[in-house]
Amino acid sequence: MSHFSPYFGEFGGTFVPEILVPALDQLTAAFENALEDDSFKAELGALLKHYAGRPTPLYEATHLSPNPLVRIFLKREDLLHGGAHKTNQVLAQALLTKRMGKNEIIAETGAGQHGVATAMVAAMMGMKARIYMGAKDCERQQPNVYRMKLMGAEVIPVHAGSGTLKDAVNEALRDWAANYDTAHYLLGTAAGPHPFPHLVREFQRIIGAEAKAQMIEAIGRLPDAAIACVGGGSNAIGLFADFIDEKDVELIGVEPGGEGVETGKHGAPIYMAKEGILHGMKSYLMQDEDGQVEESHSISAGLDYPAVGPQHAYLAKTGRAQYVPINDDEAIEGFKALCRSEGIIPAIESSHALAYALKRAKAASKEEVLLVNLSGRGDKDLNTIMKLEGLL
Amino acid sequence: MSLYQSLFERLRAKKEGAFIPFLTLGDPDLDTSFELLCTLVENGADALELGVPFSDPVADGPTIQAATLRALASGTTPKKALALVRRLKDKYPEIPVGLLTYANLVFAAGIDQFYLDAKAAGVDSVLVADVPIKESAPFVKAAKAAKVAPVMIAPPNASEATLKAVAQLSEGYVYLVSRAGVTGTETAAGKPLGHIIDTLKRYQSAPVVLGFGIAEPEQVKAALAAGCAGAISGSAAVKAAEQGPEQLAAFSASMKAASR
Numbered sequence: 143m144s145h146f147s148p149y150f151g152e153f154g155g156t157f158v159p160e161i162l163v164p165a166l167d168q169l170t171a172a173f174e175n176a177l178e179d180d181s182f183k184a185e186l187g188a189l190l191k192h193y194a195g196r197p198t199p200l201y202e203a204t205h206l207s208p209n210p211l212v213r214i215f216l217k218r219e220d221l222l223h224g225g226a227h228k229t230n231q232v233l234a235q236a237l238l239t240k241r242m243g244k245n246e247i248i249a250e251t252g253a254g255q256h257g258v259a260t261a262m263v264a265a266m267m268g269m270k271a272r273i274y275m276g277a278k279d280c281e282r283q284q285p286n287v288y289r290m291k292l293m294g295a296e297v298i299p300v301h302a303g304s305g306t307l308k309d310a311v312n313e314a315l316r317d318w319a320a321n322y323d324t325a326h327y328l329l330g331t332a333a334g335p336h337p338f339p340h341l342v343r344e345f346q347r348i349i350g351a352e353a354k355a356q357m358i359e360a361i362g363r364l365p366d367a368a369i370a371c372v373g374g375g376s377n378a379i380g381l382f383a384d385f386i387d388e389k390d391v392e393l394i395g396v397e398p399g400g401e402g403v404e405t406g407k408h409g410a411p412i413y414m415a416k417e418g419i420l421h422g423m424k425s426y427l428m429q430d431e432d433g434q435v436e437e438s439h440s441i442s443a444g445l446d447y448p449a450v451g452p453q454h455a456y457l458a459k460t461g462r463a464q465y466v467p468i469n470d471d472e473a474i475e476g477f478k479a480l481c482r483s484e485g486i487i488p489a490i491e492s493s494h495a496l497a498y499a500l501k502r503a504k505a506a507s508k509e510e511v512l513l514v515n516l517s518g519r520g521d522k523d524l525n526t527i528m529k530l531e532g533l534l
Numbered sequence: 535m536s537l538y539q540s541l542f543e544r545l546r547a548k549k550e551g552a553f554i555p556f557l558t559l560g561d562p563d564l565d566t567s568f569e570l571l572c573t574l575v576e577n578g579a580d581a582l583e584l585g586v587p588f589s590d591p592v593a594d595g596p597t598i599q600a601a602t603l604r605a606l607a608s609g610t611t612p613k614k615a616l617a618l619v620r621r622l623k624d625k626y627p628e629i630p631v632g633l634l635t636y637a638n639l640v641f642a643a644g645i646d647q648f649y650l651d652a653k654a655a656g657v658d659s660v661l662v663a664d665v666p667i668k669e670s671a672p673f674v675k676a677a678k679a680a681k682v683a684p685v686m687i688a689p690p691n692a693s694e695a696t697l698k699a700v701a702q703l704s705e706g707y708v709y710l711v712s713r714a715g716v717t718g719t720e721t722a723a724g725k726p727l728g729h730i731i732d733t734l735k736r737y738q739s740a741p742v743v744l745g746f747g748i749a750e751p752e753q754v755k756a757a758l759a760a761g762c763a764g765a766i767s768g769s770a771a772v773k774a775a776e777q778g779p780e781q782l783a784a785f786s787a788s789m790k791a792a793s794r
Contacts, residue, residue, distance in 0.1 A: 161689035320715030433642025
C-alpha cells in the first residue's frame with residue numbers, strides 16, 4: 143500500500159500515456175521501499191556528506207540587510223558540489239535507478255543545473271546519461287552544456303516549441319516512453335506525474351531540515367519567513383517541507399515575474415491561478431482559453447517553466463504559503479547586491495528570492511528574521527549578466 | 535447501434551478488417567484538411583481518427599508533432615476542429631469519427647462540456663492520449679453521459695488488471711499499441727501481441743484495433759492475422775497527405791486493399 147496519495151487536494155495525479163504507468167508504479171515501489179531501507183539511507187547519507195558536501199552552512203548576510211531590524215540568513219545550497227541544490231535529489235534518484243536494475247538516465251534541464259548534477263552523478267556511478275535541453279537554453283547556458291559533455295553525458299538540444307524547459311520535458315517523456323525498460327527518467331523538479339512531486343520533496347527535504355536546526359542554533363528560534371524561488375519548485379519545497387507544520391513560519395515562494403506579470407511575459411503560473419494538466423500533473427498552468435500551453439518568460443532559464451509542482455499549487459490555494467512575483471530587473475538588482483555586499487555570486491534563480499527578501503526588509507518596521515534559500519551559485523549565469531551589461 | 539458496432543459487424547460479415555487512417559484536424563489549414571479527409575473517405579477509409587492539435591503532444595512523434603504545429607500555426611482551435619468534424623459528418627454521416635486529444639484541452643473546455651460539444655459535432659469516440667485508466671473516471675463518465683464512446687489504450691506492457699479495466703471501460707474499439715514509444719514510423723510496429731489480444735477478448739472488450747508504426751499494407755495484414763479487427767495508421771497517413779491528395783488516395787486505397 144502506498145504511503146503517498148497521488149494528489150495534493152485537487153492537484154497532482156498521473157496524467158501520462160498508459161504505457162508509462164508501469165514505469166511510474168515501479169518507481170513508486172522502489173522509492174517507498176528505499177525510504178524504509180536503512181542501507182539505502184546509509185548509502186545516500188554517505189554520498190551527501192562526502193561527495194556532495196553536506197551539511198551546507200547557514201550564513202547570516204549582515205552586510206546585505208538594508209535594515210538593522212531585519213536579519214537575513216542564507217542557506218548555502220550554492221556551496222554544494224555541482225553548485226546547486228539539484229545534487230541532493232539526483233544522488234537519491236541515481237541510487238533508485240540502480241535499485242531498479244537500470245543503467246541509463248534520461249533527464250531534462252533548463253538552466254543546466256539539473257543536467258550538470260545528473261551528468262556528474264551518472265559519471266560517478268558509471269551510468270549513461272541523455273540530457274534534453276531546449277535549444278534556446280543551450281545557447282544561454284553554454285558553459286553548463288560543456289560541463290555536461292565533459293562528464294560524459296549526451297546533451298540533446300530540443301528545437302520544438304519554445305526551445306526551453308517545457309519542450310525538453312516533452313522530449314524526455316517521449317524518450318522514456320520508448321526506453322522505460324532500461325532507462326530511468328530522472329526528473330529534475332518537484333513536478334510531473336506521481337510519484338515525482340513526493341519523491342523530489344522527500345529528497346530535498348534535507349535543505350529545510352538542516353536550516354531549521356541551524357536557525358535554532360544561531361538564534362534560538364525559527365525564522366519569521368522561509369523564502370525560496372519557484373520554477374518547478376524543488377528547492378522551495380525542500381526548504382518548506384519541514385516548516386509546513388510550523389504555523390508561525392511564513393512560507394514565501396517567489397515566481398519569476400519576467401518583464402512584469404501585467405505584460406504576459408513571465409513565468410508565474412501560481413499568480414495566474416489557472417488550473418490545467420501538463421507533464422503528468424494537474425496544477426497551475428500558463429495557458430490560453432482553449433488550453434494551449436503558453437510560453438513562459440524569465441531572464442532565468444532555470445525558472446522559465448509555464449507550470450509548477452502540484453504541492454505548491456495546493457499550498458497556494460489553501461493559503462499555507464504565499465507566492466509573489468519578482469521581475470527580471472528586480473532579480474538582477476538582488477544579484478548585484480549580494481555580489482557587492484557579501485562576495486557571493488548567486489544564481490539568477492536564487493536572486494529572485496533575495497530580491498523579495500530585500501524588498502521586504504526595506505519596508506519592515508519591526509524586527510524580523512528571514513531565511514532565504516540560496517539555491518545555486520551564479521557562475522553559470524555570468525554570460526547572461528555580461529550580455530545585459532553590454533560586455534558580450 | 536453505434537456506428538462502430540455496425541461498421542465492425544458489416545466488416546466481419548465480409549471477412550474484412552477496418553482500415554482507420556489518422557490525420558490532424560486543420561493540417562495544414564482547415565479547408566485543405568477537409569479535402570484530405572474527404573480523400574480518405576473516398577478511398578477506402580472505414581473510420582477516421584482525428585487529432586485535435588495541442589501545443590504539447592507528448593504521446594506523438596515528430597511527424598504528428600509537425601502536423602500539429604502546422605495546424606496551430608494556421609489558427610486551428612478546438613472549436614474550429616470540431617466545426618470541421620461537423621462539416622465532414624454532414625457530408626458522410628455513416629463514417630465513425632474518433633477524436634484523439636490531450637487532457638488539458640478537455641479540462642480547459644470543462645470535461646462534461648467537451649464531450650457534449652464533441653457529440654454535437656458528430657464525434658463517435660474520444661481517446662485522451664495522456665489519461666490512463668487510473669485518471670479516467672471523470673472523462674469516461676462525461677463521455678458516457680454525452681453518448682460518446684470512450685476509447686482506452688492497451689499498451690504492450692499492460693498488466694492483466696489494466697487490460698481488464700481497458701476492456702470494461704473502452705467503447706467503440708480498444709486502441710492496442712504495438713510497441714513502446716510514441717507515434718511514428720521512425721520505429722516499426724512491434725510483433726503482434728497475441729496474448730494481449732486474447733486477454734482483451736477474454737474480458738469481452740470492444741473490437742481491438744492496432745496502432746503505432748503502421749505504414750505498410752503488410753502490417754495491416756499481420757494485424758488482422760493476429761486477431762485484430764483493424765489497424766490505425768497515423769504518421770504514414772500524415773506523410774502521404776504532405777505529398778498531396780493523389781498520394782494520400784493511393785496510400786489509403788492500398789492500405790484498405792490489404793484489409794480485405
